[in-house]
Amino acid sequence: MIEIVFVLxxxxxxxxxxxxxxxxxxxxxxxxxxxxxxxxxxxxxxxANPRLTATGSRVDSLEFELSGCCEDLxxxxxASLE
Numbered sequence: 001m002i003e004i005v006f007v008l009x010x011x012x013x014x015x016x017x018x019x020x021x022x023x024x025x026x027x028x029x030x031x032x033x034x035x036x037x038x039x040x041x042x043x044x045x046x047x048a049n050p051r052l053t054a055t056g057s058r059v060d061s062l063e064f065e066l067s068g069c070c071e072d073l074x075x076x077x078x079a080s081l082e
Contacts, residue, residue: 001035001038001039001040001041001042001049002034002035002038002041002049002050002051002052002077003049003050003051003052004031004034004035004051004052004054005051005052005053005054006027006031006053006054006055006062007053007054007055007056008023008055008056008057008058008059009057015027015028015031022059023059026059026060027059030054030059030062034052034081037080037081038050038077038080038081039080041073041076041077041080042073043068043069043070043072043073045070045072046069046070046073048068048069048073049068050066050067050068050073050074050077051066051067051068052064052065052066052067053065053067066078066081
């Protein structure tokens with residue numbers, strides 16, 4: 001299963017710790033959408049999961065960075081997100 005990390009205003013946050021109700025709701029929606037598309041995808045060779053880091057000063061201006069153990073996992077994860 002994909003690991004999703006949110007970094008808002010320079011601080012890694014857990015969704016339940018986001019105080020602003022609208023921000024928390026938007027982040028949960030983003031997380032749900034990503035999980036629905038990627039599903040249980042993991043690397044068959046290394047057994048590792050992909051990681052997606054979403055960084056930004058606001059929820060509506062997040063930048064996403066995908067990482068994984070190998071090119072094959074990255075390619076498969078990217079394809080599932082498109």
